[in-house]
Amino acid sequence: MKFLNEPTTDLTYADVFLVPSRSEAMSRTEVDISADDGTGSTIPLVSANMTAVTGRRMVETMARRGGLGVLPQDVPLEVIRQVAQWVKSCHPVLETPLKVSPQDTVLDVLHLLDKRSHDAVCVVDEDMRPAGIVHAEDGVGRDRFSSVGSVMRMPQVRFTTAELGLEADDDGAALAEGLRQAFLAMDAAAVEYAPVTTSEGVLAGVLTPRGALRSTLFTPHVDASGRLALAAAVGINGDVAAKAEALLDAEVDVLVVDTAHGHQRRMLDALAAVREVVDVRGAAVPVVAGNVVTADGVRDLISAGADIVKVGVGPGAMCTTRMMTAVGRPQFSAVLDCAAAARELGGRIWADGGVRHPRDIALALAAGASQVMVGSWFAGTYESPGDLVAEADGRRYKESYGMASSRAVQNRTAGEDAFSRARKGLFEEGISTSKMYLDPEQPGVEDLLDSITSGVRSSMTYAGAGDLAAFRERAVAGVQSAAGYEEGKPVPTTW
Numbered sequence: 001m002k003f004l005n006e007p008t009t010d011l012t013y014a015d016v017f018l019v020p021s022r023s024e025a026m027s028r029t030e031v032d033i034s035a036d037d038g039t040g041s042t043i044p045l046v047s048a049n050m051t052a053v054t055g056r057r058m059v060e061t062m063a064r065r066g067g068l069g070v071l072p073q074d075v076p077l078e079v080i081r082q083v084a085q086w087v088k089s090c091h092p093v094l095e096t097p098l099k100v101s102p103q104d105t106v107l108d109v110l111h112l113l114d115k116r117s118h119d120a121v122c123v124v125d126e127d128m129r130p131a132g133i134v135h136a137e138d139g140v141g142r143d144r145f146s147s148v149g150s151v152m153r154m155p156q157v158r159f160t161t162a163e164l165g166l167e168a169d170d171d172g173a174a175l176a177e178g179l180r181q182a183f184l185a186m187d188a189a190a191v192e193y194a195p196v197t198t199s200e201g202v203l204a205g206v207l208t209p210r211g212a213l214r215s216t217l218f219t220p221h222v223d224a225s226g227r228l229a230l231a232a233a234v235g236i237n238g239d240v241a242a243k244a245e246a247l248l249d250a251e252v253d254v255l256v257v258d259t260a261h262g263h264q265r266r267m268l269d270a271l272a273a274v275r276e277v278v279d280v281r282g283a284a285v286p287v288v289a290g291n292v293v294t295a296d297g298v299r300d301l302i303s304a305g306a307d308i309v310k311v312g313v314g315p316g317a318m319c320t321t322r323m324m325t326a327v328g329r330p331q332f333s334a335v336l337d338c339a340a341a342a343r344e345l346g347g348r349i350w351a352d353g354g355v356r357h358p359r360d361i362a363l364a365l366a367a368g369a370s371q372v373m374v375g376s377w378f379a380g381t382y383e384s385p386g387d388l389v390a391e392a393d394g395r396r397y398k399e400s401y402g403m404a405s406s407r408a409v410q411n412r413t414a415g416e417d418a419f420s421r422a423r424k425g426l427f428e429e430g431i432s433t434s435k436m437y438l439d440p441e442q443p444g445v446e447d448l449l450d451s452i453t454s455g456v457r458s459s460m461t462y463a464g465a466g467d468l469a470a471f472r473e474r475a476v477a478g479v480q481s482a483a484g485y486e487e488g489k490p491v492p493t494t495w
Helices: 058-062 079-090 108-115 174-189 209-217 240-249 263-283 295-304 321-325 331-344 358-366 408-412 418-425 445-463 468-474 481-485
Strands: 016-019 043-048 070-073 122-123 131-133 194-195 203-207 231-234 254-258 286-292 308-311 348-352 371-374 395-400 434-437 477-481
Touching: 016 358, 016 445, 043 058, 043 321, 043 445, 058 079, 058 445, 070 254, 079 240, 108 122, 122 203, 131 194, 174 194, 174 209, 174 254, 203 209, 209 445, 231 240, 240 263, 254 263, 263 286, 263 295, 263 481, 286 295, 286 348, 295 308, 295 331, 331 348, 331 358, 358 371, 358 468, 358 477, 445 468
Parallel strands: 043 070, 043 371, 070 231, 231 254, 254 286, 286 308, 308 348, 348 371
Antiparallel strands: 016 477, 122 131, 194 203, 395 434
């Protein structure tokens, strides 16, 4: 990255802009936004290891669209094993259907609908063959305990995996054409949901028009066996090596050694233990560690065994660290400084936190990050954990909270005695509850991924960069005033 006007102080994303450079004509779809950090991600986005952000639905959806979800360190090992097994069983292209039997009730359907963004449930028989579908409107005016069989409808359009090109062994041309034809068929029939079966008639997944389009633009993030990939976090306390062993046994693809203050002796010891486990096993599993905000922190973590260093202290929406302690660093400068130090040692960094618009993610990547970790921005989506709650005016939201807040600390210390929990409660930081409203225009995380990757791709074409390495090299940034930042915002439709 080059600067038009050299900064004299540390900067955050709102302080910076990118200028266009001379470039060859290129389409946004020709730009390669795959991460170059060994994780295998085909889009440079990671969902944060926050309890209110990443669960099994988020992990699955992120991987299907090329990203990576990190399960929090507070999740019990047995749950991580179950989630990993489930995610690995999900189809890498088809969406995972919500399923009920004809004997279930309308109430059962209503409880499931908010778990996915496709607003429908597939009805299956005991042999897992589609028997019908139920949309949200099918339950309107019906007794909540009516059977599903009495309200379901037959799908107007259905496909087989062979018709979609999913069974073809070629370069993907058959799949692209199959998805195109599926989109056209659903568009012609004006349907938003279609079951997909194997050649034996067993439900393999579901397809929506938007899902068909996305599967021609996004490449799934899969492991060596073609199954969806996932990551899991390890704290720095307890038997870190044993937990790393257990996560490898569960076939986790990326390990994240995580603590708020990553530049400390306990982190270095924990990281070295995890590195030894991975090396002894001969596992091709990248190790991520953080968080830090200085070049020295990056160097120490890479020396201790990190392949990737997580950068960011205090920029998150749920974080009060800077206001409580004055500790942290403006995120853009932290990313720029740390990325340069990591590259000198053959490592990479993830920019963690502080992103609120697609422009922020483009800036983080231009500054040198191989991927950007997103937390609260993803919390108010269908795929995040937790239940949707409706306010009196009909607006729906999910609750989010910081991982150092009282709520998170109480969950993490549930097995300790009251005295120990009370002592630790004196040192809480972070917001314990916040309403993350579902955006009616972008209610699913896939909608956000569409917007973010579109912005990043466009930013790269303005710089004339065909991949992230070229983006880092060619990007030209400038420092702007607060008025300059305001000037770039769209004008309200009403004055």
